[in-house]
Amino acid sequence: MSRVRVHNFAVSIDGFATGEGQSLDAPFGHAGTRLHEWFFGTRTFQQQVLGKPDGSTGADDAIARTWNDGIGAEIMGRNKFGPQRGPWEDHDWNGWWGPNPPFHTPAFILTHHPRPSVEMEGGTTFHFIDATPQEALRQAREAAGDLDVRIGGGPTTVRAFLAEDLVDHLHIVVVPIVLGRGERLWDGLEGLDQRFQVESVTTPSGVTHMTYTRP
Amino acid sequence: MSRVRVHNFAVSIDGFATGEGQSLDAPFGHAGTRLHEWFFGTRTFQQQVLGKPDGSTGADDAIARTWNDGIGAEIMGRNKFGPQRGPWEDHDWNGWWGPNPPFHTPAFILTHHPRPSVEMEGGTTFHFIDATPQEALRQAREAAGDLDVRIGGGPTTVRAFLAEDLVDHLHIVVVPIVLGRGERLWDGLEGLDQRFQVESVTTPSGVTHMTYTRP
Numbered sequence: 001m002s003r004v005r006v007h008n009f010a011v012s013i014d015g016f017a018t019g020e021g022q023s024l025d026a027p028f029g030h031a032g033t034r035l036h037e038w039f040f041g042t043r044t045f046q047q048q049v050l051g052k053p054d055g056s057t058g059a060d061d062a063i064a065r066t067w068n069d070g071i072g073a074e075i076m077g078r079n080k081f082g083p084q085r086g087p088w089e090d091h092d093w094n095g096w097w098g099p100n101p102p103f104h105t106p107a108f109i110l111t112h113h114p115r116p117s118v119e120m121e122g123g124t125t126f127h128f129i130d131a132t133p134q135e136a137l138r139q140a141r142e143a144a145g146d147l148d149v150r151i152g153g154g155p156t157t158v159r160a161f162l163a164e165d166l167v168d169h170l171h172i173v174v175v176p177i178v179l180g181r182g183e184r185l186w187d188g189l190e191g192l193d194q195r196f197q198v199e200s201v202t203t204p205s206g207v208t209h210m211t212y213t214r215p
Numbered sequence: 216m217s218r219v220r221v222h223n224f225a226v227s228i229d230g231f232a233t234g235e236g237q238s239l240d241a242p243f244g245h246a247g248t249r250l251h252e253w254f255f256g257t258r259t260f261q262q263q264v265l266g267k268p269d270g271s272t273g274a275d276d277a278i279a280r281t282w283n284d285g286i287g288a289e290i291m292g293r294n295k296f297g298p299q300r301g302p303w304e305d306h307d308w309n310g311w312w313g314p315n316p317p318f319h320t321p322a323f324i325l326t327h328h329p330r331p332s333v334e335m336e337g338g339t340t341f342h343f344i345d346a347t348p349q350e351a352l353r354q355a356r357e358a359a360g361d362l363d364v365r366i367g368g369g370p371t372t373v374r375a376f377l378a379e380d381l382v383d384h385l386h387i388v389v390v391p392i393v394l395g396r397g398e399r400l401w402d403g404l405e406g407l408d409q410r411f412q413v414e415s416v417t418t419p420s421g422v423t424h425m426t427y428t429r430p
Contacts, residue, residue, distance in 0.1 A: 013230070013387075013389070013401065013408075013425070014230050014399075014401035014402075014404075015228070015229050015230050015401075172228075174228070174389065174423070176408060176413045176415055176425055176427075177408045178401050178404050178405055178406060178407040178408050179405065180401075180403070180404065180405025180406065181405065184229075186228065186229035186230075186393050186395075187229075188395070189229075189393050189395065190393055190394065190395025190396065191393060191395065192393040193228075193391060193392040193393050198391045198421060199421075200391055200417040200421055200422075200423055201417050202415040202416050202417045202423060206413060206414075206415055207415075208389070208415055208417060208423045210228070210391055212391075
């Protein structure tokens with residue numbers, strides 16, 4: 001059975017995975033770029049997101065780089081896809097990532113307002129579905145074949161899959177900032193750690209990578 | 216000026232420094248001993264709390280051991296001192312620590328219900344005061360002379376001193392468990408990190424020590 005994985009998912013020390021006040025100019029609200037500074041300098045981000053040749057190749061990069069290995073489909077929440085809420089005013093918005101998004105697989109966007117699928121450059125196809133975590137995972141697994149499914153975020157979506165015990169590999173990046181407000185990852189997940197083995201490592205950038213895997 | 220320090224203060228990955236339901240048998244409520252397993256094996260705990268000769272001497276111990284260096288007084292909240300609430304029914308309770316508590320200095324207990332001071336064995340004297348953080352710190356500094364003052368916990372007390380920007384050295388131990396409920400440390404402290412330099416290190420026990428110091 002293919003695994004369900006979460007990667008490079010940054011949370012503040014007080015447990016927020018995004019700030020308050022998402023907008024077109026502020027995908028993470030008042031958190032700005034503070035949850036992801038550790039990531040921007042890595043070769044993974046520079047190459048796979050920006051299409052540039054350089055970037056750091058230390059532990060942050062090595063850990064970040066595993067995000068796409070063996071992934072056949074992604075599931076994301078609508079708030080990861082864009083800042084719009086409610087019915088779509090038009091179908092012009094195709095995510096924050098430009099014409100060639102870094103996913104290169106089918107990507108299922110959970111929304112109460114489905115719209116036609118969109119085929120992007122580079123192998124990414126956005127599908128818009130109104131589905132439970134279980135049903136979304138069924139569709140994503142079918143699209144992924146033998147490969148794994150990534151839950152891409154945001155916190156509401158990751159939390160929903162964790163609450164249903166559908167995640168096999170959870171990579172969290174703890175950033176030692178106090179955000180104070182936004183969307184919490186951990187709410188309603190008491191005892192989550194008892195279902196997992198945990199490994200933690202702090203890197204020179206100052207973040208701590210925590211990997212929760214099935215025992 | 217003497218510094219104000221917090222040491223060995225454990226929080227869950229979701230930000231709780233104690234669980235729900237404190238009682239005589241469960242000082243940390245439903246958290247049980249899970250926030251402090253990293254500490255129990257150290258020589259610091261074995262010697263200074265239990266009076267036993269052995270214990271581990273790795274990084275957890277080295278970091279834990281600094282808690283008492285140069286400390287001249289402690290301030291703690293009443294909920295660290297005991298499970299009672301409201302007016303004291305009697306004055307028989309003198310803390311969880313037996314006749315010779317591990318503090319060996321004056322210790323100021325914040326309570327809305329003052330009672331007479333108690334001199335314990337080994338140099339610890341408990342003073343019960345109804346005071347603001349600033350006033351408590353004034354009294355503790357006077358008692359400490361040139362030495363530092365430790366804020367001993369629990370979370371409500373540490374949070375109150377952090378909110379008033381009275382803490383110079385904050386050592387947090389992040390334990391990768393999801394407690395789900397209890398007393399949160401970080402609430403109301405948005406932007407705290409911007410007043411500090413932060414250093415993090417994960418030890419083989421699986422906890423991450425984070426030290427926030429003044430730049």
